[in-house]
Amino acid sequence: MKSNFYIVGRTHYPWWVSSQVASLATSLVIYLKYGLLFGVFFSLFVLVLTVYVWTKNVVLEGISGYHRYQLIESFKFSFLLFIFREVMFFASIFWAFFDAALSPRVEVGEEWRPLGINPVNPYGIPLFNTVVLLSRGATLTWSHNTLLSNEKARRKISLFITLVLAFIFESAQYVEF
Numbered sequence: 438m439k440s441n442f443y444i445v446g447r448t449h450y451p452w453w454v455s456s457q458v459a460s461l462a463t464s465l466v467i468y469l470k471y472g473l474l475f476g477v478f479f480s481l482f483v484l485v486l487t488v489y490v491w492t493k494n495v496v497l498e499g500i501s502g503y504h505r506y507q508l509i510e511s512f513k514f515s516f517l518l519f520i521f522r523e524v525m526f527f528a529s530i531f532w533a534f535f536d537a538a539l540s541p542r543v544e545v546g547e548e549w550r551p552l553g554i555n556p557v558n559p560y561g562i563p564l565f566n567t568v569v570l571l572s573r574g575a576t577l578t579w580s581h582n583t584l585l586s587n588e589k590a591r592r593k594i595s596l597f598i599t600l601v602l603a604f605i606f607e608s609a610q611y612v613e614f
Contacts, residue, residue, distance in 0.1 A: 450491040457484035562613045566606060573602040 457480055464476030498504060504512075538549045546552045557563060580595035 450487065450494075453487050454484065454491070457487060460484075562609055566609050566613070569602055569606045569609065573599055573606060576602060 461477065461480040461484055464473075464480045467473050468477050499509075541547050541549045541551070550556060576595055576599040580592060580599055583592040583595055
């Protein structure tokens, strides 16, 4: 039967990823209960490695010409659905916040900010993280433009600065939490 889609054979990647997610969740519980951290790192490493290999195979299939127009369009549509899901997720978070802030419940003392909750100073680490995150977006755009214009030296510099800013952001997140 002729199809417009590239039909892949049976693959073990979905099973492997789901088992590694379950393993990661289990090792996180073990870490929280007993303080054993090795399982978390091992499960995370195997999960990232599996996703990398699976993604590499999909990219190689596309480069080899196996992906038809309809499949490429379905990849684009799937990505749009992912973006839509993220927008809806954050909309629900903001909706819950504004619902709680504008009509506080009896359980929190009928006032917003609930009793006993001290707010975070927005001019400390949150402002610093915002500046770093926006700077990282700018350097990533710079890196993308140098990639398109084939400027190898500036591409490496811009990507390195982006990675340094990402490390600084993650470090500040670690300190904050």
